[in-house]
Amino acid sequence: AQRVTQPEKLLSVFKGAPVELKCNYSYSGSPELFWYVQYSRQRLQLLLRHISRESIKGFTADLNKGETSFHLKKPFAQEEDSAMYYCALRGSGAGSYQLTFGKGTKLSVIP
């Protein structure tokens, strides 16, 4: 079974402060990990894939297989970063089509 845990429901930081949104997963094989962002009442948008090893809007995330984590980080938070962030996992085996989402973390950046 695959499971994604986002331990914080709400994270408040001041503008300019560093941000770390935590994501831990449970999966026996080699997963594909994603971060999605949902701005107020909008669609979920793909933010990052661990395979791409890219930085989007200043956010980065590194897959740590030893700690089974995929934390999302940004060195300096901006007000426009306020949104819901979802970590998601897709398995690697045959028939692994389903994205399993965490419950999400609401990031609030205080001006």
Next chain:
Amino acid sequence: DAGVIQSPRHEVTEMGQEVTLRCKPISGHNSLFWYRQTMMRGLELLIYFNNNVPIDDSGMPEDRFSAKMPNASFSTLKIQPSEPRDSAVYFCASSPTGGFGGYTFGSGTRLTVV
């Protein structure tokens, strides 16, 4: 491409009425997913289609829910009869076969059953 298109954006209906939600996936995407989002349960996968065939409907909450995909460019999610606890945002998403590379989500349908 206009992305994944869902209609209607908002739906308010009375308990007991039939509700039909619609989705047009991205052209060329072979996989289509219906998710339900609530405050209490987060994002739940309801059903997954691949090449228009339902592959996994284990997330469909009960027989009141049904989904179809008559062709590669259209899918419906129907609730009959609707109940207040069905109130949620329903998202449709599509992807290349098997969900590889992640999904593209539609804007969702906000359903309120009164």
